[in-house]
Amino acid sequence: MKKRQTLKILSVLLVLGLLLVTGCGTGTTKSGQTAGGPITVTFWHSMGGVPAKTLTSLIDKFNATHKDIQVKLVYQGSYDDAFNKLKASPDQGPDLFQVYDIGTRYMIDAGLATPMQNFIDQSKFDLSQFEPHVLHYYQVGGKLYSMPFNTSVPVLYYNKTMFKAAGLDPNKPPLTFAEVEKDAKALTATSGGKKVYGFSQAIYGWFFEQYLARDGALYVNNGNGRDKAATESLVNSPAGVQILTWWKKMIDDGVATNLGRQTSATQAAFGAQQIAMTIDSCGILPNLTTAAAGKFQIGIAPLPRGNDATDSGPIIGGGSLWILKNKPKAEQEAAWKVVQWLTQPAQMAAWTVGTGYLPINKAAVNEQTYKDFLAKYPSYQVALDQLHNTPENRVTEGGRIGVFTSARATVENAIEQVVLNKATPQAALDAAAKKITSAIQEYNQTMGIK
Amino acid sequence: MAREKPKPTPGSRSKSGVKAKGAKELAHALLYLGPSLILFLIFVFYPMVKTVYLSFYLTNPSGDPVVWKGVQAYLSLLGSGAFRNSVLVSFLFVLYTVPGTILASLLLAVLANVKLRGIGVYRTLYSLTIGVSVASAATIWMLLFSPADSGMLNYWLHLVGLPKIGWLVTTRSALPSLALMTVWMGVGFNFIVLMGGLQSLPEEIFESARIDGAGRWKQFRHITVPLLSPTLFFLLVVDTIAAFQSFGQFNILTLGGPDHSTNVIVYSIYREAFFNSRFGPASAQAVVLFVIILVLTLVQFGVVERKVHYQ
Known part of the structure; x- marks a missing residue:
């Protein structure tokens, strides 16, 4: 009898243990809406530092003015991290x-979201006020799957004070690779045992993508993967090689540092x-200005282009907002209300002023807060002009x-x-293109994309 | 050689009685082990089996197995220069960190094992890094390692007139830089364990050694180290496994670069699984890492442990 009792206790313990462990997983699946109360919209984002503060204050304002929806x-x-969490x-x-620009394709292929276009059509939301270049990046077949939100473009920042000291015209920043190289040479100097370099850029793939577009070259085949699914990487094109040759030469010549x-x-x-x-990114202008305060003046110029590049322009970067489809209809509708509110001129102006991200709603530039911001950072206009001057085609759509x-x-x-x-530009990019191509093909295979 | 069966002593229980007792003891053992067994099953054994299972497949980005690949992932690992590099980097990292951490901690522990007023302050200082998480440590060291003039380490080098070092930016210095930071971080835990070991050594042995005229070095070499060898062995095993499994500093400071020079196996697994969404090949790497650590630990027990002096 005693043995049977022991076994009984054992099995109860086993079951309890299981419940305990599996219990950890549940409970968070449903957002726990309380009947009759406001609808809770859970909003995952990846903004840190100053942008996080700006987003929090915007959402606080939303919550204060909307009794029926609480974000x-x-x-x-x-x-x-956020993207991987959702994937898992x-x-x-x-x-x-909030998903970054380059997560767009996977979000669509995995079918995790309700297309934003559904909500836009249903409430006849006016998109004509939105920057077309930004819309084009996110549109697939003229359809918007997510709402563009934080958007930036890369620009060249230069130290006007150092330009003057080196005998260069502070109002004539370099526009081509050759000019950057020439100015960098003039700006490189050693003073007080410390070397000052004319130029440096972080090893960041986004910059390479932007240069490629600026030089009119595609990143992948099939119209940058927009006519149909891409099957091949094109990073080893002459334009790509030219970018890295230029980058490396300046470092080898000692006028740039890594x-x-x-x-x-x-x-x-x-x-x-x-x-x-x-x-x-144009988004860091406020930070850089703070760092430069009292020491030097900052200038902004468009992203430099390869020497013989045709008229083209950079893509965009940043993130967009997605409404996930496996949530109750009421929650999705509430999320749509939040999206609409966030992209209104007043909110967009506050967002730009607080973060340096571009005002993607054109009406935002008429807001007084934005006018004050532009008066404080007049060179910010260069970033917006660059967005407007970029022609629309497969290359610049990204x-x-x-x-x-x-x-x-x-x-x-x-x-x-x-x-x-460790490798020549051509060899390194050839190997990279091969690796990316095989990754694309494996993706297409496992996602069932023909 | 025929061995005689031990005769049952009078009064011993019958065979079936022994069996019943065994079953009862097993049930008891299971009862007490139950909770931890369940946790192990769910969080260790199940993922392990699943890892092996996934390593035979190509998965889609959500991790669902889609295409059966057999042992192809393992074969391509064998032929992959990138994976060989990861194995090499992992071993180098262990080599750079484990002896360094143990030696530095041993030195500090011996220094701090004197009876002086205020020695507690030093003991606390030396063990402080145990309270620092990898993430905070990596963030602190990111500022120290910064290649810009504002980087602390380069600033100090400049002050004493030495040339700047690229720290995390060049292929040659990145791994040693990470090792430096890891040693600093590991000293706290190692110091505490060694301190505990030193404190438990019997004072009389040292006293009689001193009477016999043994100097400080002789005492250290012939008494402290042999008596401390179980502790040292424990640290060797634990530190080696920890070094193989290090992740945070790589993820925060170098992302495996520059040019894969710090792409240890664990980081490579993470990258492959959660960035490239290739859970199959990533699982294969995880299995290989498991085998490497298993073999290495067995070797440590087989070879090194013979030199350990258990009291």
Whole structure:
């Protein structure tokens, strides 16, 4: 009898243990709407630092003015972290999700979201006020799957004070690779045992993608993966080789320095006047201006182009907002209300002023807050002009592949190989293209894309 | 050689009685082990089996197995220069960190094992890094390692007139830089364990050694180290496994670069699984890493443990 009792206790314990363990997983699946109360919209985002504060204050304002909808902001770490979390368990996802630009294709292929276009059509939401270049990046077959939100373009930042000291015209920034190289040479100097370099840019795949587009070259075949699914990487085109040859030559000549992959390192070096020119997102202008305060003047120029490049322009970067489809209809509708509210001129102006991201709603520039911002940072207009001056075509719409994260990392490794003298630009990019192509084909195979 | 069966002593139980007792003991053992067994089953054994299973497939980005590949993932690992590089980098990392951490901690522990007023302050200082998470440590060291002039380490080098070092930016210095940071981080835990070991050594042995005229070095070499060898062996095994499994500093400081020079196996697995969404090949790498650590630990127990002096 005693033995049977022991077994009984044992089995009860086993079951209890199981319940305990599996219990951890449930409970968070449903967002726990309370009957009759306001609808809770869970909003996952990846904004850190100043942009996070700006987003929080915007959402606080939304919550204060909307009694029927309450938004719960959840910071999910980097774009990659948040994206991987959703990939791993789509059922545990939020209502509203901020995904980076290069996650667009996977989000569509995996069918995780309700297309934004459905909501737009149903409420006859006016998109004509939106920047067309930004819309084109996110549109697939004229259909918008997500709502563009935080958007940026890369620009050239230069130290006007150092330009003057080196005998260069501070109002004539370099526009081509050759001019950057020439100015970098003039700006490079050694003072007080410390070397000042004319130029430096972080080893960041996004820059390479932007240069490629600026030079009129595709990233992948089949119209950048927009006419039909891409099957082949084109990063080893002559334009790609030219970018890395230029990049490496300046480092070899000692007029540029390699500060690694972290953009924060080049930003710090620019602020400390260790480098005179750098490439970065237009979004960091407020930060750089703070770093330069009282020390030097900052100038902004469009992204430099390859010497013989035709008229083209950079793509965009940033993120967009997605409404996930496995949530109750009421929650999705509520999330749509949040999206509409966030993209209104007043909110967009506040967003730009607080973060440096572009005002993608054209009416935002008429808001007083934005006018004040522009008066404080007049050179910001260069970034917006660059967006407007970019012609619309397959190149400038940007590549669309489901394995962009790994492709970008592959290109970054190729840049490192070149900069650190491990391979020639052509060899490094050939190897990178091969690797990206096989990743694309494997993706197409496992996702059932023909 | 025929061995005689031990005769049952009078009064011993019958065979079936022994069996019943055994079953009862097993049930008891299971009862007490139950909770941890369940946790192990769910969080260790199930994922392990699943890992092996996935390694035979190509998965879609959500991790569902789609295409059966057999042992192809393993074969391509064998032929892959990138994976060989990862194995090499992992071993180098172990080599750079484990002896360094143990030696540095041993030195500090011996220094701190004197009876002085205020020695507690030093003991606390030396063990402080145990309270630092990898993420915070990596963030602190990111500022120290910064290649810009504002980087602390380069600033100090500049002050004493030495040339700048690329730290995390060049292929040659990235792994040693990470090892430096990892040693710093590991000293806290190793120091505490060694301190505990030192404190438990019997004072009389040292006293009689001193009477016999043994100097400090002789005492250290012939008494401290042999008596401490179980502790040192424990640290060797634990540190080696920890070094093989290090992840945070790679993820925060170098992302495996530049040019894969810090792409240890664990980071390569992470990258392959969660960035490239190739769960199959990533699982194959995980299985290989498991085998490497298993073999290495067996070797450590088989070879090194013979030199361990258990009291």
